[in-house]
Amino acid sequence: MVHVREKHWADEIAGAILQVPGPHEISTGISPSGEIHIGNLREVITADVVHRALRERGAQAVLGYVADSFDPLRKVYPFLDAAVYREQIGRPLSEIPCPCGGHASYADHFLEPFLRSLERMRIQVKVYRADRMYKSGLLVPQIIQALKARDLIARILLECTGRQVEGDWSPFNPICQACGRMTETSVTGFSESAETVDYSCPCGGRGIASMRGGGKLTWRVDWPARWARIPVTVEPFGKDHATRGGSYDTGARICREVFNAPPPFPVTYEWISFKGMGDMSKSKGNVLSVHRMLEVLPPEVLRYLVVKTRPMRSIGFDPGLPLLSLVDEFDDAAAAGRDARALQLAGADQFTPVGVPFKHLVNVVQMADFDLDQAVVILRRNGYAVDDPAALKERAGYAIRWLREFAPPEVKFSVQRSLPPEARGLQPGQRRFLALLAAALRPEMTGEEIHELIYAVANEAGLEKGTAAFEAIYRAFLGRTKGPRAGWFLAFLERGFVTARLKEAAAS
Ligand SMILES: [Zn+2]
Ligand SMILES: [Zn+2]
Structure with a gap:
């Protein structure tokens, strides 16, 4: 019997990508319209793993992250103060105030913690902020091409989606200088030489908007414009974009027929569903932010969770008791050298488990009354070697935060100092x-x-x-x-x- 070792999905994808010689740029992107949550993380980890697999094969490859900071605010999300944000609807996220007052913009408020989380997970990305891409004039050639090809784009959208755009539809949405919105304006003309667009707005505003930051391409055109401009050769995206007539379908045609560039290799992934709360969706407000998750789950485990699962299989994630099993599953695999390729791609092949199951550590920290030096003493007294006390204390920190944040009441206890x-x-x-x-x-x-x-x-x-x-x-x-x-x-x-x-x- 021939024993066939199953190839890791990232190796399969890298092999397929390398049918086209590089250099390659893998592009990820998430709109900072709300907390960037663990569901979004699948995109970045998937991209990172493909990036690693490509680099290992000697390919020249860059991992890019496009923050859609120039998208308009779509609505007043449940986590926003309606009195403040109602009037900000339709304005770019980079141009409206942040909810806490401590960041340069609304976009930065959600982007900064996410970028810090990426650092903690040792995922290095080249960051593109959409507002800066537009303001710098990087996309001016694509804006001009799109404005000239307005009718062709409208036909592609009709053929792919069955939907006819409005008569005054334009691929470019100028920002009205009177009201600051880009969602209401109509394009009335443009000048290729002056790099400007004429517009009118229902608020009564009329004017001339610059192609350098005076507006942006509509999403279905914006995506292929950046593929062509950067250029992007690999793009992971959620299954919602992968449907027939979805934005990858129309984007691929617009990329070829309008921007004369090949569309990127698509990598479609399924959702991470947050158990008990359905698919994670920012607009519904039932989110678990990445930075909050990294308080209770070591980064290598979070990476492993995504890497071990094929992209088109859904991942159910429960931060309650099942989280303990997930950490122990990771430790067991690392200790036994099992699942070696997934661990390697998760950047955890050198990981040495602390030697105490996480499920047990949750009890130990409580028995030690949260005194970690005492926890080490107790463990040693009971036959655990604890070769690396610093690593053990770090793990114990996750257990403590998990107890505070997500533990069900039945696993919590405290040893009473006097007879209860x-x-x-x-x-x-x-x-x-x-x-x-x-x-x-x-x-x-x-x-x-x-x-x-x-x-x-x-x-x-x-x-x-x-x-x-x-x-x-x-x-x-x-x-x-x-x-x-x-x-x-x-x-x-x-x-x-x-x-x-x-x-x-x-x-x-
Ligand atoms: Zn803020
Ligand atoms: Zn206006």
Whole structure:
């Protein structure tokens, strides 16, 4: 039997791209109209992985990121102050105030944290800001070509989408100097030599707009214009753009027939769905921003999540309990050298796991009362080597933030400094059990041994069901009826404290 090793999807895509000799530019782009969320991240990570695969093959390749900062504000999103932003609708994101007052513009407000997140994930991109691309005149040749080919573009849109554009439709949207909007103006003429466009606006404004920042191409033309100008050879995009008659279809024809350039190699990807909240969509407001996610999920794990899954398969993401399994799955793969190509493409092939499962670390930090030095001591006492305490503490930091942000209540606990009121009024059998356990505990016992001891002592105390014994332990230490696995839990606590508390609860 011939064993065929499945090729990683990024290698397949890179092989297909290299049918066309480079240099290559992979272009990603996200509109900074709201929080840039983990769903958007799939685009950038997918592009980064293809970029790596191309570079490994010796291809000359650049990873670009176009921030659509010159797009108009479409509407007052739920997270915006309506009184402030209603009048900003239709104005470019780079030209309107930021929601917090701390950034140069609305676009910067959402862009800056996202670019910082990319740095944290060690994804290096060449950043293009659309407002600067327009203002610098970079796209003037494409604006002129598009204005001249207005009828051809209208025909392409009709043939691909079945929709006829309005009679006064233009591929260029001038910004009205009177009201600042680019969504209402009509083009009434243009001058190729002066690089200007004449317009009128329903607000009563009329004037001449410069092709250097006085407006922008409409989305379906803007996209192919930048493919032709940069030029872009590879473009990943979400499945919404990939439909028949979608913006990739029309863009590819406009790129060839209007801008005389080949369209980029398309890489279509499925959504990341945020479990319990449906597809992530900025306009709906149910978002999980990338920077917030990186507080609780190490960057290498986030990259691995996207890299291990083929682009056209959906990724379900749940920041609750399943997040712990995701981190452990990553660690296990790294420890076992499994999924080696995905780890390598995720930039994690040199990663050394800290040696404590994340699920366990979530308990450890709570047992140590969030004292990370103490957590290291406890772990070492219980047979964990902890070769790299700094790495362990870094991981523990993720566990702590996860507990604060996303943990369901049942996994949270805290060891009570004095006997909790819930420990009073235990059944006689439970009190007998605690007293016997205090007497039988030995300092050198491991979690496993204490676990077995609990069953033996419960039996001796006449507790038929183990649950009554465990409940007695949790009530004595946590003031509740459930908790982490009791044997290991007790093994993690200071032994003198444990016996004293057991005796105290038994006597109360
Ligand atoms: Zn701001
Ligand atoms: Zn106007």
